[in-house]
Amino acid sequence: MAKENLFSREEVLPLAEKVVRTIQPLCRNIAVAGSLRRGRAQVHDAEVVLEPLLSTTCDLEGNRRVFVDPNTLRGIKRLFPEAGIELAKRPQFAPANGDRYKKFVLSNGCQLDLFISLPPSNFFVQFLIRTGPGGVANDFMRRFWRWGLKSEDARIIETATGREIPTNSEAEVFAANHLRYFTPEERDTMDYVEAIKGP
Numbered sequence: 001m002a003k004e005n006l007f008s009r010e011e012v013l014p015l016a017e018k019v020v021r022t023i024q025p026l027c028r029n030i031a032v033a034g035s036l037r038r039g040r041a042q043v044h045d046a047e048v049v050l051e052p053l054l055s056t057t058c059d060l061e062g063n064r065r066v067f068v069d070p071n072t073l074r075g076i077k078r079l080f081p082e083a084g085i086e087l088a089k090r091p092q093f094a095p096a097n098g099d100r101y102k103k104f105v106l107s108n109g110c111q112l113d114l115f116i117s118l119p120p121s122n123f124f125v126q127f128l129i130r131t132g133p134g135g136v137a138n139d140f141m142r143r144f145w146r147w148g149l150k151s152e153d154a155r156i157i158e159t160a161t162g163r164e165i166p167t168n169s170e171a172e173v174f175a176a177n178h179l180r181y182f183t184p185e186e187r188d189t190m191d192y193v194e195a196i197k198g199p
Contacts, residue, residue, distance in 0.1 A: 006042045007110045015106045016046040022083035029123045033130040039185045045111040049130050051123040121154035
């Protein structure tokens with residue numbers, strides 16, 4: 001990318017954190033991801049991953065279903081102007097306004113990618129993927145095959161049975177992949193790359 005598309009961390013991080021604070025009340029989980037989370041001094045964009053508040057219901061047989069109340073999603077959308085973001089409409093930004101991925105522009109002109117974790121996706125798997133870096137995160141997910149597992153819809157699944165492996169933190173995602181926890185800053189190092197490729 002051209003140099004003019006780079007923004008300083010000091011300029012972008014406060015804006016991304018404002019988005020998180022504004023939308024937080026309607027989220028089960030929300031956090032800054034991507035290169036900002038990895039501590040990069042300059043970034044091309046900001047990334048935020050969120051999981052909306054979830055509701056549950058039971059059918060007549062007592063089967064439990066987890067879902068996102070449409071009113072919650074509408075409430076999040078109403079907070080976007082207060083968060084200081086607008087949907088990207090400029091020619092240099094391809095439009096994106098789907099249920100799971102939206103593209104915005106921060107007040108300083110930096111692109112904001114908003115990734116929405118909806119059932120059956122697991123927020124912490126999605127958070128790890130979106131923290132990156134991209135190619136290395138893909139290698140991390142492919143590594144699950146060694147243990148008879150696979151990454152599917154941002155979940156960890158037993159290949160033989162289709163059973164989901166529950167993960168309630170990033171550390172548990174690392175443990176499921178037989179790796180120690182690497183901090184976001186460590187994920188830009190060769191130690192992380194070699195650990196993923198190693199035994």
